[in-house]
Structures are given as structure tokens and as C-alpha cells.
Amino acid sequence: MSQYILIADDDPLLRAILEHKLEAAGYAVKSVEDGQAALEAAAEDVPAIVVLDAMMPVMDGFEALRRFKQDPRFADVAIIMLTALKREADIVSALKLGAADYVAKPFNPDELVARLDRLMTGLRGGSA
Template structure:
């Protein structure tokens, strides 16, 4: 299916996301900070990124800005998965280029549905 990069410093949550996406047939790599997310994405461009907002080294918004400024990564769909629920955070992420925004706690099946939708939109030839 797809190669998905999950960036979240919460090991338990990252494992849950990885498990759910892998059981749907996706290849998943997890990293625990924003700098590692950028390095991993530049080493192998993902089909989609699941990105936490609050991470060490580089925050999710910083990673999102770096993705959108990098021609290699600018078109990669980014789904922000975060505990930040304020209107300002949501609007800022979407205006900054996030394709989707889900707040924690989340429903794993909803996450999978949104991931699948983004993958179809970003690569309709594979649908």
C-alpha cells in the first residue's frame, strides 16, 4: 500500500498508530522528534506523514513549514494528530499546509479512514 512516516514522541501512541496502519497493509516508520522526521522524509519520501504538534528538537509546526518549503516534500500530505484543540492551532496548521487535523484522544478507525482518503486524493492513479 503506502509508505507512512509517523512522528510522535509518545511511544505508546506511536505504536498504536503504527499497529493500526500496518494492519491495514501500510508500511510504517516511526520517529520521536521533528528533526528525525525531516531526516527520515528526506532519506525516503513518504506517501503521507502523521505528525504530532508537540515534539522535542523541532515542533510539528516547524516540521510542517520545513516540508512545505522543501520541493521534494511540499506535496506530501500531512495529517496532524495532536492534543492541541484550540481553534488557533487548528486553523494555523491547516493554513500552514496540513491536509487533515485530528485531535487526541482519537478513534483509530477515523484515523485510518482519513489516511486512506488522503492517499486517494494525493495519488488517484493508485485508487
């Protein structure tokens, strides 16, 4: 498994901001515009973490999350939902489907980086 972060969001400005912020924090990053593209990118090179928007064209984040969690190749991939959906039912649904975390938009990029740092540390077995 690679130690890169895959971002799937249909907003090109948000993708650019996240890429910049995460690369500045020392992460390798790849970004795509929808859930189907995220699954295809992950099949080529399995990421450590996937950041998924919920509302995207082609395949939404909930369906992508479902497919990631059903595929044994992605069993160790942590998935964070990053979405404007703030209803309790959406949050609970994502967590039940296997999301490691759920961050509502608008969000603080520094908080997202801190959450990613925590997940990445856990994936590395506690070493920094």
C-alpha cells in the same frame, strides 16, 4: 515517492499503536520521535503521508510542518497533524501552513485510518 506513512510523535506507546493499526490496514509505516527526525527520515525516503504531533522535543510539529512545506522535495507529501492541541487558532494555523488534515487527541484510530485512506486514494489519483 514511496507509498509509506511516516509518524512523528514523542509517545512510544502511541507510535506502537499507530504502527500496528496502520500495518494491519496494509500500510508500510515508519515512526520517529520528533520533527527533526521526521525531516531526516523523509529526506532519505520521501513518504506519501506524514502524521505529525504538535508538541514534541527537539522540533515541534508546527515547525516541522513549516519546513516540510518550504522544501520542494516534499511538495506532494500530505501532512496530518495529530495532536492534543484543540484550540481553533492551532487548527487554523496548521491548515494555513499546509496541513491536509487535523485530528485532535484523543482520537479514534479507525477514523484516522479512514482519513489516511482518503488521502492516499487522492495521492494515487483516485485509484484504490
